[in-house]
Amino acid sequence: MDMTLIENVLAAAVVAGTPLLLVALGELICERSGVLNLGQEGMMLMGAVAGFIVAYVSGHLWLGVLAGMATGVVMSMLFALLAVTLAANQYAVGLALTIFGTGLSAFVGAGYVGQTLDGFGKLRIPLLSDLPIIGPALFHQDALVYLSLLLFAGVYGFLRHTRGGVVLRAVGESPESANANGLPVMLVRYLAVGFGGAMTGLAGSYLSLAYTPMWSEGMTAGRGWIALALVVFATWRPERVLLGAYLFGTASILHLVLQGMGWNSPTELLAMLPYVATIVMLVLLSRNPMRTRMHTPLSLGQPYRPSR
């Protein structure tokens, strides 16, 4: 492999990993508060379609991004209403959100299939982008990739160094004792779910405004689910989410690389790679159930029911 190929692969892996990173960071915060939202796929599709339509109609890409995020927040509030306030089964509500989002996005976007727009272009950061190997991957990307890195830094710092991070973790570990200590459990969970929604909506609009600037039904192709697996893989730690997202980005573009190297395997078989990789990773990680349990937020998936 020559240098340009490596550089191109790395750059493409970062682009392919960015939506995964965004969703997984959002879900990470959400799960740290003890709420398991399986609706990522549906929220992401809604973010993608809303982002595309608004950008297409208004002609402003950033307006599209905002619309995608807002849509994600609205969807996640639907989830929170049922799963947090009404203490409904989080698995079931998450699935409902995905089924609903898949249907609604296909319905809303039906008139926009086949339309295209000029998506986010690459911005070259002077000097840094000339670095060998990592230069093009990290410093010659679209604006949203830079934004995702900033968001990563924000989430990392928030969990590590702020009081808010401590509160979030306390609520996720034991809502009962958090409440006994006067922490607003419900509010924290709503905020965490909402943040997850905003990030997922952003990831969706990244797909329809930067990755492939168009809308097609079901265009997320399971990325929301892969991101969920990624959070497990990362054992709820942001730095491992970052690493995992780019690893997965690499797995999902591997078929392009192999084709570039003259391998002529059927595309459908190569397209299975990210999903196979996800399963392999889940197996490797959950083989030892103790290890997963040690890192899982204790109240994850269990609704909190205040008495009365």
Add this chain to the structure above:
Amino acid sequence: MLSLERRAVDSRLMTYASPFLALLLTLVTAAVIFAFLGRDPVAGLRNFFIAPLMSAQGWAELCLKASPLLLIAAGLTVCFRARIWNIGAEGHFLVGALGASAVALSFGDQEGFWILPLVLLAGIVSGALWAMIAAVLKTHFHSNEILTTIMLNYIALNLLLFMVNGPLKDPQGFGFPQSVMFGDSALLPILISGTRLNISILFAVAAAVVVGVLFARTFIGFQLKVLGQDPRAAAFAGYPARGLIWFALIFAGGLAGLAGAAEVSGPIGQLIPQVSPGYGYTAIIVVFLGRMRAIGIVLASLLLALTFLGGETMQISMNLPKAMTGLFQGLLLFYLLACDAFIHYRLRWRPRQPVPAVASSTSASTAQASTGQVSTGQVSTLVREEA
């Protein structure tokens, strides 16, 4: 202020009223959507939910669409009752269709009464084998079954696309990704002549009956229920959790595989990439809406079959996107889960009062019990919850 209050006893009324309430809310929302789109809401509702049923042909189509849903839902019921969150029915279905097609195509135009049973068996076995992947991942590697079954769905879809573009592709198909048509001996017999309704509806009804009997009469059904309600109790009782998980997943995989086989050897008659309009996912809604009971899933599969027909009717008669189907299905599930919350809770108007510091029902009761402040009402609530 208006507040939610946990009921002392789950509301039986709401358990059964909730699906109907959810349907009503979906219909109201549908009417609002039609109005919003500038269409006559009444005509819209009529076209979607009633027009498909105005002919005998329509009813036959309804049963045709309901049978894969019911087959899959019957299998999923066994999983969900045991709280095995198998989302992989779509994959089982696709692989079942693929296995059945491979066998059907291998016979070409040969004739024989034994071909069709073999085709259906191939579907069942393929679906079950596919489900066994998730079973082994769950029981031996402790992987979350939701994530593994979802990934397996995408893998199954790509496998199907590969086969239909490769080994099973019709060389005379003008480049279309589809197989040759099956021989007559590989096709399901038609139940009512003049319609497309075939005998797969009988399999579906039989599957629902089996599930009903399983949970009402058999020990394995009882064990599954206990496993779902309290895995620790199941472990103390010595129930074989692994075996039960395998049973539930193989059962679900086999039935979804049969549904896939019945689809390719029934109305379609060949293998195409669009074998499933999302039956595997819709069947999840069927199970919830049907309250995980045999009669319930029969009715719910008919209703959701209607949403498929309604979507097609709307596309033709009112020029609206076929995706309405998915939209209504999602709405229905959402409303259902919202209404279900009122099985456990009720809305109460009460004056605002300071909230005690300790809150969860268990910790609150222990804390209050130790300070001797438990009211009789709370005690009776606790007793009833524990009973």
